Amino acid sequence: MQVTPQSIWSDIVKIREQFPLIHNITNYVVMNNTANALLALGASPAMAHAEDEVAEMVNIANALVINIGTLSPHWISGMEKAILKARELYKPIVIDPVACGATALRSTTMQTLLQLANPSVIRGNASEIKALVSANIKTRGADSSECSDAAIEDALQLAQTYQCTVVVSGATDYIIDNKDVTKIYNGHPMMTKVTGLGCTATALIGAFVSVNSDIHQAASHAMAVMGIAGEIAVKKSVGPGTLQLHFLDTLYQLDAQQLMNYLKVEAV
Numbered sequence: 001m002q003v004t005p006q007s008i009w010s011d012i013v014k015i016r017e018q019f020p021l022i023h024n025i026t027n028y029v030v031m032n033n034t035a036n037a038l039l040a041l042g043a044s045p046a047m048a049h050a051e052d053e054v055a056e057m058v059n060i061a062n063a064l065v066i067n068i069g070t071l072s073p074h075w076i077s078g079m080e081k082a083i084l085k086a087r088e089l090y091k092p093i094v095i096d097p098v099a100c101g102a103t104a105l106r107s108t109t110m111q112t113l114l115q116l117a118n119p120s121v122i123r124g125n126a127s128e129i130k131a132l133v134s135a136n137i138k139t140r141g142a143d144s145s146e147c148s149d150a151a152i153e154d155a156l157q158l159a160q161t162y163q164c165t166v167v168v169s170g171a172t173d174y175i176i177d178n179k180d181v182t183k184i185y186n187g188h189p190m191m192t193k194v195t196g197l198g199c200t201a202t203a204l205i206g207a208f209v210s211v212n213s214d215i216h217q218a219a220s221h222a223m224a225v226m227g228i229a230g231e232i233a234v235k236k237s238v239g240p241g242t243l244q245l246h247f248l249d250t251l252y253q254l255d256a257q258q259l260m261n262y263l264k265v266e267a268v
Ligand SMILES: Nc1ncnc2c1ncn2[C@@H]1O[C@H](COP(=O)(O)OP(=O)(O)O)[C@@H](O)[C@H]1O
Pocket: 124, 125, 126, 142, 143, 144, 169, 170, 171, 172, 173, 186, 187, 188, 189, 191, 192, 196, 197, 198, 199, 201, 223, 226, 227, 230
């Protein structure tokens, strides 16, 4: 398994040709942004959380993204139904444990959903990944209070527990499973000043796993695209407001040459 400009580009072409439907049960804060990011990449987003329709939506979707950013009881039931249907149909499930460790509701819900889901990928920042492993870790909210390097051991443990790929995002993005560790060095600190770019990363992972069954490679491709689009967009931006706009436009215009010019990856 390698992560190269060519391997990333090959997946982007597939996404743009196949227009995969990505079903997101996500949060109020980022719904619009993540839908737009999926469209800009070339995928087709659907945001649906009602208990009465999620199974039908999963039925036609190519991947399911579960994000616990703004939880409530009915949403949790919807997430459970969607997960059960996705498992029945062998569709990939990607999980974002937003602010896990900040409140008991988030931590307990996440444990229940993870056991139910058998996820393909869990993507969080360092604080969230650590909180998933140790119940005594308390986080301050959606933003990480630690560097991604601090969660490598926890990510490995999580990957072993759920037999899945774990992504820890941050200055360096770590993509970790039982066998491989991939590090992506792309990105820019200003990305942490735009709410929802972590959730966007998780949604893009959904798009990549829908066209690439090598889950570790697909997740690495998504994080590389996030970082590269972020870096290019920052150059055109004067702050987080314009970064949000330029990020979408850059994603839409991303080409093979830019991947060659910008990719900074290391496989361990
Ligand atoms: N210090 C940083 N330097 C470069 N890129 C970063 C940095 N922090 C986060 N990113 C990038 O921002 C995106 C969102 O990641 P992150 O901020 O860790 O997620 P979250 O919003 O869930 O906390 C990712 O693509 C990540 O690579």
